[in-house]
Amino acid sequence: MFEKWIELGLKKGLKDLEIFAVRHKSLKLSVYQNKLDQHVISDVESVTIRGIFDDKLSTVRFEHLDTEKVDQMLDLLIENAKALTVKEPAIIYEGSSEYPVVKDELFDFNQIDVKDKIDMLKKLESGILNNEHVKQVQTTIYQEIDTKTTLVNSKGLNLSRQNTYAYAYAIGVFEKDDDIKTAYDIKLVKTFDEFNVDEMIKTTLDKGTAKLGGKSVTSDTYPVVFSNEMFADILEVFSSIFSGEAAFRNLTSLKDKVGVKIADERINFIDDPLYKDAHFKMPFDDEGVACKKRYVVEKGVFKGFNHNLKTAKIFNEAPTGNSFGGGISTTNLYLEPSTTTFDDMIKDIKNGIYITDLVGLHAGVKTISGEFSLQASGFRIEAGIITTPVKMIVVSGNYFDMLNDVDQFANDLKFNLSGVGSPSVSIKNLVIGGEA
């Protein structure tokens, strides 16, 4: 089918074109009050065509895959390419010399009975409910996803990659003396038997009960420790500053900082598409460029931008295999951990704040200037140990300053579901807004 579409595109006058097709199958189940609440099944195939007309590249994406529609979308692509006024490199890739082999198992979650999945959710829900502080479980969710991606182009490239995984979590609502808190623990697996419901129940209950009875703190400057999950979430938001597109568009303050020390010399940011413990492994990016491990920041020095084909050409560098979702992003970006345990890391902190939750990361962050101001909760650190819960505070600072103000790193590297990882990190000083 795709070969015919490519022929059609060439016949219409496109110099080159590429078809990027994704078949996405999913099952989502949710349980509420020991009953199945939602059951959603899907099977959708979508196609993105990138095409070059008159040396200009434009993109169309569609889900209506009839031949008539393809014809119409190709015409639209040509029309849109004509509207471009800028001459930027327009490249359809002939392929890398070799591609890494991903050896992950492709488990067929379909072979597990739906009833077993629902039973697992019911067990998870009832286990969390079986606690004096749990008022209710807001929702209990299981989702399995199977995506197959095919990339075919007029330069003869024909690649495919597939990924299957599932995840589950339950949001517990905890209550004690009018104080309400929610907690959950997301578990992502590559095979069904990796789900350990008892462990998920325990983690959710531990997280939720620990948060109860939290108080604000006096507004002041404190040493601040971010949990591994939260520091990863912050890194994820700021990862756009490493994008070659942002550099080209003047939308990153790192523009002239390649080779310059931008962070504490102990900081290594690594993007590793094949990292052994990562949730997702990538043999090639969305333009067909082979993915490979690279240092984004090494010993505090910014090593260079993440590129797609276009920005690599503009900066006269090799593409880095970071073209994803129509833009530039990372595969498995992580901050390298140290060998220090978490307990050792905090043992010298006399009066600090340990942050385990951040809310509103999409709103309280300015990626260009590095400023952030975020609603947070967590715990006090007093005399080197974690003590009482803290809530309704705002942690503020500047990401670039923070990278130079790191006290220590822990050894507890953890990846979030977007493939960004970090250990817990202690920062010497940050401003905390709380009570007057």
Add this chain to the structure above:
Amino acid sequence: MLDKKILQELINEALSTGADFAEIYLEDTMSSRISVTSGDVTSTSASNVFGAGVRLILGVDEVYGYTNKITYDSILSVIKNLRASFSGKLFESKPLQNKKLYTSHIKRSMTEVSSKEKTDKLQHLNNLISSYDKRIVQSVTQLLETEQNILVANSNGVYQDDVRTYTRVILMAVAKENDLMQQAYEGPGRFMGFEIFDEIDFDQLAIEVATSAITLLTAEDIKPQVMPVVLHNGFGGVIFHEAVGHPLEATAVAKGLSPFVGKIGEKVGSDILTAYDDGNAKNAWGRLSFDDEGMPTQKNLLIENGILKGFLIDQRNGKKMNMDPTGSARRQSYKYPPTSRMNSTYIAPGKDKFEDIIKDTQYGLFAKKLGGGTVVPATGEFNFAVQEGYMIENGKLTKPVRGAMLIGHGKDVLFKIDKIADNLEFGQGMCGSISGSIPVDVGQPTIRVSSMTVGGAGGRK
């Protein structure tokens, strides 16, 4: 797409194993995005969302499936998969009725306007931003156009199509001085076509965005403190959207996950507070003629003089709550089952004057423009970022401040509103929740909240 007779057959098939409600939702949507960066047309893209969603319900138990193949066979295969969840007696479908007319005021649809006319407008606005000041190092303008065609048919006889035409213009400026970079942004949108350019003074707006980015270069980080906050009209309404709107959605209320459960008829805010959610405000970004369950949209009273009057309800949650739906069922696309969502949510105008509210404030923060925010419905805690703010000292606006983050509890804030001006305005945004990302308006006149916790990076030791 499929004709009425085939849809009726499919609905009958869906009910054949005991479901008491069946619905088929068909969608064909075209969107386009054109970007101009520093004067050049740098990217164009088009996108088509196409498929069918099938929903079966028994009592309040729901199963949903979707496919991008709108054919009898593929929809039947989804139905067969879904109906296996039910077993019981057969419910009769009501015959599909005739379509009602949807309202369309669209003057110039996306396909009727030439690329040239679109890019000319964007380039003109881009140049206005770039040439405003030497310190503007980047300007981005974008045109986002969407035409969503939907048809919903269900076993209650609903057979309704609707066309939703949305046009939005994004304006962004980045200013740089020494090593400091600041950005400012506006993104007005309407339920209309290209005539949005006749409706809104974009030249004025482009200048405002450029001014805002330059102003932020000289702004100081605000010191964290508890203080009165004056929230300006328009996008300031995001506070009400996050802190009150979401907890009033039936998705939160039906599960008892909202501080407003069981509070209809009770006092939930200060006497001067009245608020609505309007699904049918003319040309509004959050508008639809019919909701995604095929029910006509309406204007819903939420709070009147501080008394809670209503929730936003879809059919399924309505059954759970034993209340009537309010025309508020929405979804991003056929890939989501519909649920209760907001449209154009706003605080009604009061009697105060904007200037008097500032004059009346000895010390506080004037939040002129807000960024996004979040609320955790179960706890009622919310946060939102101030994009452009000024200190109020002795009744006057003084220095610009940046990095302010407001946090609080929805139910406390409503009682702390002590001034409401007469200058109602709307702001536009995309609201993300369980049924996906949808266009909504937030709105309010200028209001004052007597005390809020304000976070910021100032005063660092």
